[in-house]
Amino acid sequence: MLENIRYFILRALRNMRQWPFLCSAAILTMAVALATVATFFLVVVNVEQLAQRWTREVQVVAYLDQAPKQQNVQSLINQLNAFPEVISVTYVSQKDAFQRFRSQLGDEASLLEGIDSKLLPASFELGIRPEFRNQDGVNKVIEKLENTLDVDDLRYGQKWLERFNNFVSMLHYVGLILGGFLLLAALFIVSNTIKLTLYARRDELEIMALVGATMRFIKVPFLLEGAIQGLLGGLISLVFLSLSFTFLISRSLNSFWLTPTDFNLLFLTANQQLILVLSGVVLGTLGSLSSLRRFVRI
């Protein structure tokens, strides 16, 4: 048994050395296939993450007809905070609003000289809990707001929310479909490459069967070889991915205008990295297995 295992491993390694071109072609094909699928996965994950962050901006701003009296502000804040959908309440007084406007103008702030600081309306800015950052949630808040306050105007980006919801669900479907196609294409290419490598060695398979090698004895070294190639392909794709991630993707994306400055791009987690390498092993083994079935006939 031990003798057999030793033989199988040695045989697999020797085969790879005897056919360096075929072997590296198989490894590289798998590396490219895996890297493509993983890159696509990363893009989807990051776009989703980015999209989730945009919803942080989902808030309802209620502009008030009349600024409330100073002593009433706190009780209003408490009232609004009691809404289950609301996570934070900020009161922006007329003065604060003016101040903000001034600082937003920056160098042009002098334009505001001599203008009444009560020009702008006071407002409540309501942060919405993540689970209510959708149309239904926002609608509920608005309904309640209108019953509670003397509201002049409401801002909550309704159209934007609608589009956002559609975008996220589209992202899921497109991701699934494209990812599925990519995976199929990768499987197809890998199994064909392995078929090619076996085709080049069909004499060897024939002679093995001729001298009375059992199916197991013929197949195991090839499967092992497929697994080793898959492992190497998986590792190469991981290295390639992390290098291109640090030096290309994250740099270019971070300078992309859509990306908030505190946004950290996600790379594969340790588990996902492990899955990537293991799928290389599975890919290599299955690819060999399916091709062997066509070439090994006793």
Add this chain to the structure above:
Amino acid sequence: MIQLYNVTKRYSSDSVAVKDLTLQIGKGEFVYITGASGAGKTTFLRMLYAAEKPTRGQILIDNRNVTRIRTSQVPSLRRKIGVVFQDFKLLQSRTVYENVAFALEAQGKKRYEVSKKVYQTLKEVGLEHRLQRKPLELSGGEQQRIAIARALVVDPLILLADEPSGNLDQDVTLDIMELFKRANARGTTVLLATHDHSLNQRFPRRVLTLDQGRLVGDQHPLQV
């Protein structure tokens, strides 16, 4: 050792390779199988090592019915049979040693057994000094001797040779025949398919003659 009863092999409805073959070959016999190309020699041999299944009839080897054998049992049958081909069928990417050791490794023999036996067999065929060469670096005759060593290294009960000297010149052929005779002298049953009648004149043995898949002659040396 080998018994055939009404064996017919049909590849398609109008092409019959072997027709109604009934014959017996005893243990330790040396038999020539002759006939023109297409007479069915190769098909006959291929059926013996279960590379082809007969369309009809039964084949018994060492009292085992080869026609009813399961795929999983084919390897154990082939371990009793050494096969030598006209085109040698050596693995070009492996050394002489590896080519011969291959047959033993396939049977799961231990490493020290393998190396001992391989060396011994290569010495028998006179190639023990070529261990680390690749087949293509050697002459045709030497390559055929490696192929014979690979067939003999497992101590087969039966040695099948399909035109083993088809690609070789006269002198080399005689060397090769010498190897077959020696194997036969040790008790291996030898079946040699050839259309070279001079072999039989030089080494007279039983001759089975096939013509269009039928057995048309079975001569023993005394009758020749």
